[in-house]
Amino acid sequence: MKQYHPAMPHGPIQEVFEDVFFVTGTMKNEFFGSMWQFSRNMTIVRENGALTIINSVRLKEEALAELDTLGKVTHVVRIGDMHGVDDPFYVDRYGATFWAMPGMRVQEGLTVDKKLKEGGELPFGNASFFEFKTVARPEGIIRIDREGGIMIACDSLQNWIEPDQFFDEDTVPTMEKMNFFKKAGLGLAWLHESQPKPEDFVRLKQIPFEHALCGHGYPLKGDAQEEYHRTIAQFFNV
Template sequence: MTNYLESMPHGDIQEVFKDVFFVTGTMKNEFFGSMWQFSRNMTVVKEGNNLTIINSVRLNDESLKELEKLGKIVNVVRIGDMHGVDDPFYVHKYGATFWALPDMKVQDSIKIDKALVEGGEMPFSDCSLFVFKTVKRPECILRLDREGGIMIACDSLQNWIEPDQFFDEETIPTMQNMNFFKPANLGLAWLHESQPQADDFVRLKEIPFKHALCGHGYPLKDNAQEEYHKTFNEIFKV
């Protein structure tokens, strides 16, 4: 019997673009020797009647019914090595195909059904893959070829502008002091854990996009490319 992580507080399912949905929920984890509580996001892409879950966040029963009304959950995709606690719940409940980078460690209760490979099969059409090559922990970004280009990221790209209702009072000042709350930022914990190098961001700058839906923070619409390019230059001088 698999022990799934219980559903934690989360917001409503929002349609941020046509057939692209976004939910903000809660995560609790230990970082740097203390427990943190903060927000995290799930993105759901609809193609026909099929739904693909990216950066899974377990929803409560009421919201699961709302999700099921949108279509059939056929894919669960893990794009970041520091996420994935809710993947087994969706894979087992819906019999979904599980996608991940081939070198990503996953829970014992699930296996990678299809590996994410640049130029290879994707979980839905109009989708391409960017893989970070220099990192110590596997990470990638999906580019959805809709609305001028939507980057679906996990921890690499973030857009935490301010704390929201899913933070606890103890975590907020810690993250404020560490400068987590900055528009179009790179994940600070991800930078620490994965130690990416400038070469990845030189390649990333070659990919055109307008919007970004990240594992943390608000959706960034219309000027995402310009804002992230400024951040790449600020951190990596590229």
């Protein structure tokens, strides 16, 4: 019998925009030589009764039952190379189509059914895909053409304003010291691992959007583009 990553503490399923849902959960991992516990987010997009899971976070049974009332999980999408531990659980449980970018280190036993690429197919309509082209580890952003533009990001764009209930007390001081907590921030561990070049952000700045749902932090609703442009200028002077 397959062993899946266990369900860890998480919050409720929230409908943050019509047919777009958001869940905050927990992750433990080793970074820079020590164990960290912090929050991570899953986004769920519904179209015609089909659910697409992006940045998967395994839910507990009661929440899975609630998920099933929203629609049928049909697609699981991997947009960040540093996430994905819960992808096998959802793919196997629902027989879902698995999407990932070429070159991603997918979990053992998973087969990529559909490849994500700019200008290519996506699991739902009125959406487009942005690919970071200069990075060491594959990373992308899905833009949904609703509400003035909703960016669904993984580690590249973050909005960790403050620590939440899913952090442990040992991790918070370390992350505070390293300046992880910033509105409309860029992922510091992602920057370290992937080493993106300024030209990716020059392209990113051409995409209009109003909101951002990221793999870490709170939903950023309204004026998200302006906020991220300020951050990008601070990091890359573009």
